Amino acid sequence: MTYVAxxxxxxxxxxxxxEVARFDVCGFPSVFTGKNRKFQRFKFIYPAVGKRGSCVRLFKVLQSNACEGNCFYCANRKDRNFQRINFRPDELAKLFLQYYSKGLVDGLFLSSAINRSVDLSEERMFETVQLLRTRYGYRGYIHYKVLPGTDESIIDAAARLADRLSLNLEAPSAKHLAELSPSKNYASDLVGGLEKIARINRQKPLKAGITTQLVVGAARETDREILNLSGRLYEDYKLWRVYYSAFMPILDTPLEELPPCSPLREYRLYQADFLLRRYGFTPQELPFEKNGNLPQDCDPKLVWALRHQDKFPMEINKADFHELLRVPGIGIISARRIVETRKQEKFTRLDQLRKTGALTTRAGNFLTLQGRFYGGGERKATGQINEQLFLWEEL
Structure with a gap:
């Protein structure tokens, strides 16, 4: 049946x-989206997390859903039967400002399908952002999505107006990309585009840095392959974040029969990613199973500790900051508080540790306090989702 426009x-x-912009990730992993029902009134307003855990409401929209690409998993693919829609730059700029002026949104996340050509699509997105900044005087947050194959001069111009630039790599390698989007060149269109953004960012750092996104569960990739790539991106390109999007099959696409990716797998990837970015772990230290994936029944930090029991119990009064970060139940903030507290007094009781914000029910099984062990419980994995590493302190 042909769609009647x-x-x-x-x-x-x-x-x-x-609604279709939901496939560009910018905030909470899907396993937690049910906790943000207040945003479901407007499907184009998405919750992200700003400084100190504050909620940032992003007006997330596509300039166009008409695409020349034919990615196997994408709702906007060229051969799919649906209505093509475009926003004119001034139309979209004014629409965003209506919601912003009413206090309903805090920033803009702008992306687009490739409508006729990359240059034309980028021109329309850039004009939208330029109107907001120059004609209408908008000074708030803008996340600008760079399309594959965009010329570096356009990226440079966009970087002068946006707070953040991103480009979706989609897959951890050219081999995996071929299963999702065989028409794209992984080296030149995707990695090459990210290199251009990184080069511009080194010359004049973006306020909110660079991000990318990977589709999880559609191309037979492993968590090890994904996180090895993430580690390189953080090291070589100084990315702010890598986002992970659990694959969901779309009707009338070549992958519509493929089973959806578990939201829990996506969540474990975010936890492991946090270990890479903030806890000093390397990809080689992450606790992968023999199949190359992370265990889903337990958070990766706890799994690592259970596999390295020779390092525990750790004496809390002697461990340095980086050693404390390896203790399940102790996060970055609580580790800092422990180090500061030790300058005044030694830890001898669990209630002292509890005041730092540490999860004593977990940390107590991996610590001694002045030589005394307070654990006694089993050190084991649990199927319960642990939010210890759900620390979305930035967009």
Missing amino acids: RKLDTYSKLKKLG
Whole structure:
């Protein structure tokens, strides 16, 4: 059956182009989206987390869903039967400002399908952002999605207006990308584009840095392959974040029969990613199973500790900051507080440790306090989702 197009008003466009923008990730992993029901009134407003855990409401929308690409998993693929919609730059800029002026959103996340050509699509997105900055005087947050194959001069111009630039790598290698989007060149279109953004960022750092996104569970990739790539991206390109998007099959696409990726797998990837970015772990230290994936029944930091029991119990009054970060139940903030508290007094009781914010029910099994062990419980994995590493302190 062929889709019969009808003319849409601006708000109807927004509902459709905002809903399909959900595939660009910018905030909470899908396992936690149920906790943010207050945002479901508007499908184009997405919760992210700002400084000190504050909620940032992003107006997330596509400039166009009409695409020349034919990615096997994508709702906007060229051969799929659906209504193509476009926003004019001034139309979209004014629409965003309506919601911003009413205090309903805090920033803009702008992306687009490749409508006719990369240059034309980038031109329309850039004009939208330029209008906001120059004609309408908007000074708030803008996340600008760079399309594969974009010329470096356009990226440079966008970097002068946006707070963050991103480009989706989609897969951890060219081999895996071929299973998702065989028409794209992994080296030149994707990695090459990210290199351009990184080069510009080194010359004039973006306020909110660079991010990318990977599709999880659609190309037979392993968690090891994904996180090895993430480690290189953080090291070589100084990325702010790598986002992971659990694959969901879309009707009328070549991958519609593929089973969806478990949201828990996506969540474990985020936990492991946090260990790479903030806890001093290397990809080689992450506790992968023989199949190359992370265990799903337990958070990766606890699994690592259980596999390195020769390092525990650790004496809390002697361990340095980086050693404390390896203790399950102790996070970055509590580790800092422990180090500061030790300048005044030694830890001899669990209630002292509890005041630092550490999870004593977990940490107590891996520590001694002035030589005394307070654990006694089993050190074992648990199927319960642990939010210890759910620390979305930035967008």
